[in-house]
Amino acid sequence: MQIIRTYKLRLKPTREQESQLRQTCAAVRAVYNAANEQRRLYGRPQGQDAHGRDSHFSKLNQSKDLSLRKLERDPDLAWLSIAQADSFIYALEDLDQAWRKFFDNLRQGVSCYPPRFRSAVQDNSFKMRAVSNAKGKQSKKGHFDGRRPNIIFNNRGVRLPKLGWISWLKHCRIRGDLRTAVVTCEGGFASGRWYICITSKIDIADPVPAGGAISIDLGAAIPIALSNGEVAKIPPPSNKTTKRIKRAQRAVSRSKRWSRRRKARAARLAALKHKETVRVHCKLHKVSRMLVNRFGTIAIEDLKVSNMTRSAMGTAEDPGRNAHSNAARNQEIFSIPKHAFRVYLEYKAAAAGGEVIAVNATHTSQTCAECGAVDKRSRQSQTQFVCVACGHRDNVSTNAATNILAKSGAVAGPRKTPSESRRGSATSSIGHEAPSCAAFSDELSPVEADDGSTTPDTSTAMSCG
Ligand SMILES: [Zn+2]
Incomplete structure (x- = not known):
């Protein structure tokens, strides 16, 4: 190929x-x-x-x-x-x-x-x-x-x-x-x-797709949650970086317009932001590589960022409700470049013989993955999901990811363990993104349930060969 x-x-x-x-x-x-x-x-x-x-x-x-x-x-x-x-x-x-x-x-x-x-x-x-x-x-x-x-x-x-x-x-x-x-x-x-x-x-050698299917929920509280209960960690910028960026922003806004000093400060701000962007994209590359190596089919929500964020401020005639907290959430939604993540998944999957399915994600966060009841009240907080019909408890993002998987029609069959995927992917490894289990073990971690216990099935999935 x-x-x-x-x-x-x-x-x-x-x-x-x-x-x-x-x-x-x-x-x-x-x-x-x-x-x-x-x-x-x-x-x-x-x-x-x-x-x-x-x-x-x-x-x-x-x-x-x-x-x-x-x-x-x-x-x-x-x-x-x-x-x-x-x-x-x-x-x-x-x-x-x-x-x-x-x-x-x-x-x-x-x-x-x-x-x-x-x-x-x-x-x-x-x-x-x-x-x-x-x-x-x-x-x-x-x-x-x-x-x-x-x-x-x-x-x-x-x-x-x-x-x-x-x-x-x-x-x-x-x-x-x-x-x-x-x-x-x-x-x-x-x-x-x-x-x-x-x-x-x-x-490249004709790829042999990995077995199994997984789905991903891209949310605000947990950026990347998988249907098997794992979450990908993309840590927010460190306090130091945030402080630096804020200070640089302040410096720009306080300098005189069109001045040389403002130009220099704007350049510094841009450099800081670029560094942060590079860090996030680097993580996304690693996570997408790991997913493609382990799973042949990846279902992802067909997300329209504009739909999720449009309502924040509203207009003068029709002001948005709860604008401040919505604006904060919008910041979180934009904190991870979702389109880029999908592109990374798609091209990596294509080279590895896998496929990425985009699914309409309407109501996936309100639907119970166990009984299928759709109810807003089931979503008790940003993280906790308790079904009002059957009492099924789960993390909101994991529950949504399970629904996305069901909608995609893919069957979560046997999947490769990280060590298998490492062996299998030797032919399709991309130079600077060579997959290594050790490198990914810190990318993925079991999701923390609200009561502090971890979801059971993840500990085996993440044990590195
Ligand atoms: Zn239920």
């Missing part, structure tokens, strides 16, 4: 390299914005302009004008030649796609805005074609199948065209036939971290 895998690695550019990277981003952005402006002025990429002529503002026609030699001769545009020509073409491709999506939406009657302009604050990335020095591509004479490698890397760093060697934190083996590389800055422009995302086509 062939799959496309993306490796994301952190770059450690020097100060000069960083400014060079920024200039490259700026050049690509300038081309994107100029092309976008043309399209806004003259209409569709394929269609007629205001004078009834064919407008040729599509990637195909515009990329011809972007030859670097031409640009270098023009004193006004010479600065653009810091970037590679294919970065421009990828940017135009993105723009084409954005406009296509816009017109598709218009046709379907979905309200939407035309593609926006890229901003220096948040849109700092450029893409390039990647041909690597990976082994296996090299022929006997030392040629690379007619394609010269433009990206050369070793454990210390990566050599990018026009930029030279940039050191990186290499935490995984990069395999396969490289396709593209995207260099991007995340977490604020001034103090952000630089990353490179390399996509590569790799051959």
Whole structure:
């Protein structure tokens, strides 16, 4: 089986390299914005302009004008030649796609805005074609199948065209036939971290899906609860981090608008928040990897975050009830990126031969998993569920997860123990997410019932081989 895998690695550019990277981003952005402006002025990429002529503002026609030699001769545009020509073409491709999506939406009657302009604050990335020095591509004479490698890397760093060697934190083996590389800055422009995302086509052995099924309830009180009673721990930010972020927020709000100091403080705030985001996503990667290794079928609620949070404030005519506590809950709901978690599950499951089923989760938190009675009063608190019809007691999240599993139609058959999944997944392990039972034993823990006892079945499930 062939799959496309993306490796994301952190770059450690020097100060000069960083400014060079920024200039490259700026050049690509300038081309994107100029092309976008043309399209806004003259209409569709394929269609007629205001004078009834064919407008040729599509990637195909515009990329011809972007030859670097031409640009270098023009004193006004010479600065653009810091970037590679294919970065421009990828940017135009993105723009084409954005406009296509816009017109598709218009046709379907979905309200939407035309593609926006890229901003220096948040849109700092450029893409390039990647041909690597990976082994296996090299022929006997030392040629690379007619394609010269433009990206050369070793454990210390990566050599990018026009930029030279940039050191990186290499935490995984990069395999396969490289396709593209995207260099991007995340977490604020001034103090952000630089990353490179390399996509590569790799051959993997045909996966053998793990047996068994599990369902996940994504809630506010317990972020990730499984139907077998386990919960995934995603600890909230430490007090120290929370304090730091609050202090940074305060510092931003107290500095004068448009001042340099405010800019610097905003950058610091963005950096702190980015660090926190990285921590949460790292945990989600580990939890999703563990789930995919152990279970073949994963049922997940088809969650619409906007539905859960919409009612908090209401409008002036119709103010929301209990707005303060709802706002607090909304913060909790947003504390874990649920869509990202689902995406992680889906792509990992696809590579491991498993499947992810999205289930409409209406009333799953009010339904009794034992007798099926639906009653609001059964949910006694954020955590405790006591059925008013049959007296069944459970944790709210575990009960909801069981209902989701029943709705998905999947049968919770025999499942792999963590040690089995470790053996079985040797072929499908992803470099930087290599599954190890020891690493996950702290991710999952038995759910605490309200009376302090733990649910019985979990202790065996989590004993590591
Ligand atoms: Zn019941």
